[in-house]
Amino acid sequence: MSIFNTGRSLFKKTKVVPVFLTITDDYAKYAAAAINSLMKHANHKRYYRVIIMYDKLSLKNRWRLRNMVTRNVAIEFHKMKYSLYMQIIKRYCAKRSGSGDFFAREVYYYRAFIARVFLQYDKGIYIDSDTILMADIGELFDIDLGDNIIAARVDPKVAMVPEFVDYVEKALGIPAKEYVNSGVLLMDLKKLRKIHYITQMTDLIKQDADLVAPDQDYLNVILKGKIMHLDPKWNCQPEGENPKNAKLLHFNLSKKPWYHDDVNSGEEFWKAAKGTGFYGDLMREKEHYTEKQAEEDAMKIKALIEKGAKLAKGKRIFK
Numbered sequence: 001m002s003i004f005n006t007g008r009s010l011f012k013k014t015k016v017v018p019v020f021l022t023i024t025d026d027y028a029k030y031a032a033a034a035i036n037s038l039m040k041h042a043n044h045k046r047y048y049r050v051i052i053m054y055d056k057l058s059l060k061n062r063w064r065l066r067n068m069v070t071r072n073v074a075i076e077f078h079k080m081k082y083s084l085y086m087q088i089i090k091r092y093c094a095k096r097s098g099s100g101d102f103f104a105r106e107v108y109y110y111r112a113f114i115a116r117v118f119l120q121y122d123k124g125i126y127i128d129s130d131t132i133l134m135a136d137i138g139e140l141f142d143i144d145l146g147d148n149i150i151a152a153r154v155d156p157k158v159a160m161v162p163e164f165v166d167y168v169e170k171a172l173g174i175p176a177k178e179y180v181n182s183g184v185l186l187m188d189l190k191k192l193r194k195i196h197y198i199t200q201m202t203d204l205i206k207q208d209a210d211l212v213a214p215d216q217d218y219l220n221v222i223l224k225g226k227i228m229h230l231d232p233k234w235n236c237q238p239e240g241e242n243p244k245n246a247k248l249l250h251f252n253l254s255k256k257p258w259y260h261d262d263v264n265s266g267e268e269f270w271k272a273a274k275g276t277g278f279y280g281d282l283m284r285e286k287e288h289y290t291e292k293q294a295e296e297d298a299m300k301i302k303a304l305i306e307k308g309a310k311l312a313k314g315k316r317i318f319k
């Protein structure tokens with residue numbers, strides 16, 4: 001065995017794990033907790049690169065996040081560039097936000113750009129800012145995608161709400177047991193480039209359809225049949241689920257630990273938030289969260305369910 005072969009296999013074992021987050025200033029504090037939890041569980045023999053995609057992010061927040069860097073977890077920033085794709089997304093969001101659309105924010109669409117922008121990577125992970133790692137994210141990276149384009153978890157919130165089941169099955173044409181949540185994604189970036197994912201998505205956006213969860217709906221429609229289902233442990237949504245043995249907690253579409261006291265596994269969020277430069281901000285945000293805000297947040301979810309029911313009665317949105 002030559003010394004070169006040994007070197008090669010060592011190099012393979014220490015392949016960098018790229019992890020993408022997409023944020024605005026209001027998400028920086030939650031992202032900090034997510035990143036801190038990633039660092040706590042990082043394997044000291046591996047290297048990780050946390051890449052934060054943003055459009056507007058204050059210098060102060062970038063500085064505070066960048067300061068979290070460790071020996072084997074790098075923190076990098078990528079400012080979204082103006083492009084035709086971005087123009088289509090911006091226009092769609094501007095139009096939809098007026099109708100009180102929950103997901104009419106450009107930041108939700110940035111994950112669709114990962115494959116196109118980061119040509120140096122063949123595989124990558126995307127995580128939402130409302131997540132907390134409970135295990136080494138490198139384990140997720142190592143999962144073999146086989147012939148699939150991405151891996152994601154079947155959305156547990158859909159099965160809980162009959163209106164959402166109707167919506168994904170009738171309006172989108174996707175069986176509820178196949179419809180995935182886009183908050184945690186393991187992606188074959190080569191394949192996403194090959195199918196021109198971003199072009200396919202913006203082509204659908206141009207149809208200006210009213211949807212319940214746009215970026216997630218597009219992902220499910222475009223990649224239908226090419227999605228591997230992740231073990232729920234990698235996207236455990238503690239509200240209504242047993243968080244025991246979870247590898248990643250996702251405070252999705254429910255009570256957020258930074259607003260409420262009685263959140264399942266909320267203590268894991270606070271453990272991760274501690275020791276970041278954002279702990280004080282998070283404490284203050286929780287203190288100032290009002291009954292009125294809680295009511296508004298509950299109304300938004302209610303409106304989303306009603307919208308799902310309404311759209312399910314209409315015809316199939318995409319052919």
Ligand SMILES: [Mn+2]
Pocket residue numbers: 128129130183250251252253
């Ligand atoms: Mn989320």
